[in-house]
Amino acid sequence: MDIxxxxxxxxxxxxxxxxxxxxxxxxxxxxxxxxxxxxIVAGWNDALGLLQNVPFHTMFDYDMxxxxxxxxxxxxxxxxxxxxxxxxxxxxxxxxxxxxxxMATVGACAGxxxxxxxxxxxxxxxxxVALPEMRKYGYADSLATGCIAAGGTxxxxxxxxxxxxxxxxxxxxxxxxxxxxxxxxxxx
Numbered sequence: 001m002d003i004x005x006x007x008x009x010x011x012x013x014x015x016x017x018x019x020x021x022x023x024x025x026x027x028x029x030x031x032x033x034x035x036x037x038x039x040i041v042a043g044w045n046d047a048l049g050l051l052q053n054v055p056f057h058t059m060f061d062y063d064m065x066x067x068x069x070x071x072x073x074x075x076x077x078x079x080x081x082x083x084x085x086x087x088x089x090x091x092x093x094x095x096x097x098x099x100x101x102x103m104a105t106v107g108a109c110a111g112x113x114x115x116x117x118x119x120x121x122x123x124x125x126x127x128x129v130a131l132p133e134m135r136k137y138g139y140a141d142s143l144a145t146g147c148i149a150a151g152g153t154x155x156x157x158x159x160x161x162x163x164x165x166x167x168x169x170x171x172x173x174x175x176x177x178x179x180x181x182x183x184x185x186x187x188x
Contacts, residue, residue, distance in 0.1 A: 012037060066165055066175075074116025078125045086111045087129050101137055102147045105130045109151020110158060114186075117160045123152030158186035 012033055019029035039047040059065075077083050090111065091104040108130065113122040127148050134144035156163040159179035168175045 008037075061169070066160070070117035070160060070162060071121060074112070074118060074121040074125065077112065077115050078128075082115075083108075083112050083125050084129050087126070087133070091133075101134055101139060102143060105134065105144070105147040106151040106154070109148065110154045110186075113152070113155030114158045114160075117155065117162045117165075119152045119155035119163075122155045123148055126151060154186070157182055159183055161186075 016026075016029050016033055019032070020026065024032075035047060035051055038050055042050075077086075087104065087108040090107040091101065093104070094100045094107065095104050097103075105126065109122050109126050112125060113119060116122055116125070127145070130148055131144055134147070135141070155161060159182050161179075161182065164178045164182055165175055167173070168178050
C-alpha cells in the first residue's frame, strides 16, 4: 500500500500532537517521531547511524556554534548596563519629538538586536529597560509593549541575526554574504 507523503506528514503531525498532549517536550517528541519515521523508511542500521552521527555533526558545525555565543553576548550587554545606556542614548537623540520615546524604544531594540542577534532576547531585555520608562512618561501599556515587540522583530533583519544563520545553514548559503545583504534593509 502506497501512502502519499502528505498523508505521512499529517500522521506524523497527529502523533506529535499526541506526544504534546501527554506533556512530552517538543524536542524529544520530534526526536522520537523522526527516529521512528526514519526507522520505518530506511531500517535499523541507517536509523541508528543517523542517531549516532547527526547530533554531533550539528553540535560541532561552525555556523551553529555561533548561536549560543550571540545569546551570551546579549546577556553580557544586559548585565553590564550597556542596553540601558543604549536606550538612554537613543532617547536623547530623538526623545524630544512627538512620539520620540516610542521611536527611541524601537531604535534601542534595533541596536540591541544588532549585538545579540536574537529577537526574543531583544524583546525580553528591552522590556525590562524600556517598559518602566515608557510608563513613567505616560505611554499606554498597549503602545509600549507594541513598540518593544515590533523592535524585537527587527532583530531578524539586522546582522548578526540568528534567523539568518539558521537560514544559511539550511540552504547552504554563505553567512557572510547574507549578513552583507541584510545590512541595508536592517538599517532602514
